[in-house]
Amino acid sequence: MTAPPAPLLLGCGILHKEIRFLIMKNGWPIETHFLDSALHIDFDQLSHALTTALNRHAEREIIVFYGACHPLMETILDEAGTFRTDGQNCVEMLLGPERFSAELEQGAFFLLEDWARRWEQVVTATFGTNRQVIREMYRGDRNYLLCLSTPCSADFRSKAEAAGQMVGLPLRWLDVSLDHLETVLQQAINRKLRAKPCPK
Template structure:
């Protein structure tokens, strides 16, 4: 995929506010493309807590707006009121249902999802047990029942920005009693999604 050139040539700086799950990948793309983009990343587990996601996302947007900055949002449909928040703040977001769709593309995401995949990214793997028990409780049997009801295997996604999180991924898969598979993913699709969102935001009239 070709490197995306944004117009105009010297756009005003934007601040991208979004999920920290793709922090490393987005920072790599900013450096590669020389995008005039600041970042503000939120906790990658916020999608499990609608109230916290709403409060922290809106607070971050408001803080940047008070500084006179333009914002663009790196989130999927992670909150039922996401589009309402974007409208309130006169901004837009990256295209895609969730961060995995942004990374893999919709068709590849759906192929694995239909086979029963639960997608695992590095940041989630490294914080897996405390994140899952905080959300679902400490009863391992109940946690496994929840995961088994909708998933047949755990698919760990490995990007060029990841360290070796093999041990953490294996531990996460054991915790929910699902077999583990791996998929190496490049940043081409994410690069297109982020570049598209930046261009869309620059074209909006505040």
């Protein structure tokens, strides 16, 4: 009898390097399918891409790596018969809720390597090309860009500095371990494996 395929982790690619590292480190029996992290800036594109991917892999046991990144996220997942990782968003999954909330309250806008490297594309798609408008939008309620560097990050300092100049915010840097992300993923994998039916 052919063994069933491994569970599939399907979701945002913003932490794809970190997730693949943790899968290899732990020997988790899962495969991955990452979607473009820039989908967050357009709810219609996000729901279409996610729903299409869920339908394409409907025969698989799926774990979704997303936070509450779409107002209908839970409905989309319920219709697909699956669930997502626990957390408001990928940054909370990386930092943990306490540190995430503390930095958010101080006015942080979180910047990961993936977005830093395509910052102009992401920002102009959302706010247009008028630099003054962009600065006003970010400086209205944010005080600094918090650049999150993980053990898997390459050097994206120059890209982060360009992002800060574009939005008119100073940079702060934080070295982040993968401990909390690892816990979030392990819990989701355990939940999926517990719910997986026995082969007939």
